[in-house]
Amino acid sequence: MSALAGDPNPTGGPPEPSSEDFERLRVAAGWARFAAIAGFVVSLLLALVMVATTLKRWMPGAQTAYAIATTVVSTIAVGGAAGLVWAFARNVSLFFVEGEPALARAFRRLRYFFIVWTLFTGYNAVTTLYWFIAKR
Amino acid sequence: MAAPPNNPYEPPRTTDLDARPGDAPVVLALSDEALRELVAAAPWVRWLARVTSVAIALSLITGIADIVRSPAAASMAARLFMVGVTTAISTSILAVVRRYAAAADRLRAGDRGAVGQVIAAQVGYFKRIGKILIPVLGLVLIGAFIAIAGVVSR
Numbered sequence: 703m704s705a706l707a708g709d710p711n712p713t714g715g716p717p718e719p720s721s722e723d724f725e726r727l728r729v730a731a732g733w734a735r736f737a738a739i740a741g742f743v744v745s746l747l748l749a750l751v752m753v754a755t756t757l758k759r760w761m762p763g764a765q766t767a768y769a770i771a772t773t774v775v776s777t778i779a780v781g782g783a784a785g786l787v788w789a790f791a792r793n794v795s796l797f798f799v800e801g802e803p804a805l806a807r808a809f810r811r812l813r814y815f816f817i818v819w820t821l822f823t824g825y826n827a828v829t830t831l832y833w834f835i836a837k838r
Numbered sequence: 839m840a841a842p843p844n845n846p847y848e849p850p851r852t853t854d855l856d857a858r859p860g861d862a863p864v865v866l867a868l869s870d871e872a873l874r875e876l877v878a879a880a881p882w883v884r885w886l887a888r889v890t891s892v893a894i895a896l897s898l899i900t901g902i903a904d905i906v907r908s909p910a911a912a913s914m915a916a917r918l919f920m921v922g923v924t925t926a927i928s929t930s931i932l933a934v935v936r937r938y939a940a941a942a943d944r945l946r947a948g949d950r951g952a953v954g955q956v957i958a959a960q961v962g963y964f965k966r967i968g969k970i971l972i973p974v975l976g977l978v979l980i981g982a983f984i985a986i987a988g989v990v991s992r
Contacts, residue, residue, distance in 0.1 A: 726954075726957050730965075733968040741971075750986060805872040806875055817882050
């Protein structure tokens with residue numbers, strides 16, 4: 703292992719999570735799988751709502767463009783995040799069957815999820831602020 | 839070893855992944871690569887906590903400002919309720935994210951014992967999200983049904 707900045711184990715020797723930790727990981731994977739399925743359903747419904755509302759009141763303008771852009775970004779972000787959470791859960795399950803490198807893959811997907819979700823939360827905050835100022 | 843399927847086009851079963859008698863026992867250990875991934879996620883979890891805090895504050899301020907600006911009595915209670923519910927949900931998720939960020943920061947600082955805390959925080963995070971998603975999913979389903987019914991009945 704290279705000596706990285708913030709190396710979690712500078713003294714060498716493998717970190718050894720307890721069997722309870724691994725059992726918790728199994729529980730996390732179970733809830734993650736449920737959250738991923740719910741995320742897929744939400745992203746599908748968001749897409750349906752977007753199509754339905756666009757068909758119902760199509761009015762070219764900033765408000766419609768904002769509504770469509772927000773729904774498209776939300777659908778992609780929620781769907782992508784759900785896919786990453788699903789991959790995390792699947793790789794954790796694989797880890798209990800075949801060991802590493804499945805856990806490293808699972809944690810990588812989880813890191814990607816946090817990146818996607820941070821950017822999406824930031825986008826939401828910025829658009830909320832923009833729209834609040836624009837309405838004044 | 840399981841008997842081969844009769845149908846060569848049959849997709850693999852989920853039980854194909856289960857351990858079978860005679861298979862080598864799986865060693866459950868955290869590899870260096872997995873540990874590096876947990877450490878690499880720490881700054882992003884910290885950023886998620888910060889951005890979520892800002893988003894909650896913005897949502898609260900804009901929600902209350904909207905209510906003050908157009909205080910229609912009929913919708914005021916509903917809007918206040920919505921602002922309260924979304925703030926409560928977001929804050930409860932933020933609490934878990936902050937716990938995760940604290941554990942990940944400890945791991946990044948070299949505390950090996952924090953691996954267990956990070957895993958516990960992962961359970962807490964997904965459990966909280968899952969429990970919140972159950973009623974949210976119901977509301978989204980109702981909303982989607984109403985929106986689609988509105989288009990169909992037009």
